[in-house]
Amino acid sequence: SYELTQPPSVSVSPGQTASITCSGDDLGDKYVSWYQQKPGQSPVLVIYQDNKRPSGIPERFSGSNSGNTATLTISGTQPMDEADYYCQAWDTSSASNYVFGTGTEVTV
Amino acid sequence: QVQLQESGPGQVKPSETLSLTCVVSGYSINSGYYWGWIRQSPGKGLEWIGWISHRAATFYNSSLKGRVTVSLDTSKNQFSLKLSSVTAADTAVYYCARGAGATTGGYFDSWGRGTLVTVSS
Numbered sequence: 001s002y003e004l005t006q007p008p009s010v011s012v013s014p015g016q017t018a019s020i021t022c023s024g025d026d027l028g029d030k031y032v033s034w035y036q037q038k039p040g041q042s043p044v045l046v047i048y049q050d051n052k053r054p055s056g057i058p059e060r061f062s063g064s065n066s067g068n069t070a071t072l073t074i075s076g077t078q079p080m081d082e083a084d085y086y087c088q089a090w091d092t093s094s095a096s097n098y099v100f101g102t103g104t105e106v107t108v
Numbered sequence: 109q110v111q112l113q114e115s116g117p118g119q120v121k122p123s124e125t126l127s128l129t130c131v132v133s134g135y136s137i138n139s140g141y142y143w144g145w146i147r148q149s150p151g152k153g154l155e156w157i158g159w160i161s162h163r164a165a166t167f168y169n170s171s172l173k174g175r176v177t178v179s180l181d182t183s184k185n186q187f188s189l190k191l192s193s194v195t196a197a198d199t200a201v202y203y204c205a206r207g208a209g210a211t212t213g214g215y216f217d218s219w220g221r222g223t224l225v226t227v228s229s
Contacts, residue, residue, distance in 0.1 A: 031212065031213025031215075033213055035154075042203055042222050043216075043219055044219070048217070050213075086153065086154055088214075089213075089214075097156075097167065097169075098214055100156065101153075
């Protein structure tokens with residue numbers, strides 16, 4: 001089955017840039033979304049279709065996707081950005097077509 | 109703005125059927141989008157369960173081995189999840205969400221708050 005692998009944790013100082021990777025076979029051929037989940041809350045969509053931001057998501061969140069790796073970048077990271085982040089892609093060959101990444105805990 | 113709210117029993121006995129409902133407000137579910145269920149086991153990641161389109165076409169995570177049924181009730185603007193033959197492994201927070209189609213990436217742009225379902229006798 002298709003798998004998306006993320007680093008378990010990323011640590012960043014306030015004001016610095018955090019980069020979270022998501023790896024999967026030929027991931028660049030698929031659309032990737034990213035979700036932010038704070039403790040006790042439901043996930044929030046922060047990036048869709050690789051690099052689009054939903055209304056209300058700060059410009060410091062950006063995304064890219066090429067080859068086998070998608071990246072979520074948080075520029076000028078703020079303490080409020082501390083959360084778990086999950087990537088997600090749709091894979092037609094997988095039993096679970098909506099595939100979520102393993103998740104990354106971002107500590108600011 | 110669309111809002112989703114899950115409801116259902118917080119505890120289900122092993123081998124029985126888990127049933128949840130998601131009431132949608134702010135958007136008519138037969139107007140478009142896909143309406144899905146995702147779960148998260150305690151301390152774990154997200155797992156997609158299945159979705160139903162506004163035209164009632166369904167698609168499920170085949171790893172759940174045919175135990176899943178998602179249905180639509182347009183008269184009440186809600187959709188439902190049934191998961192049969194549950195075990196302790198089905199204990200999780202269950203979320204309902206609105207999704208875009210696969211051709212646009214299948215992202216979920218609105219989520220309910222989630223409801224914890226515990227499988228225990």
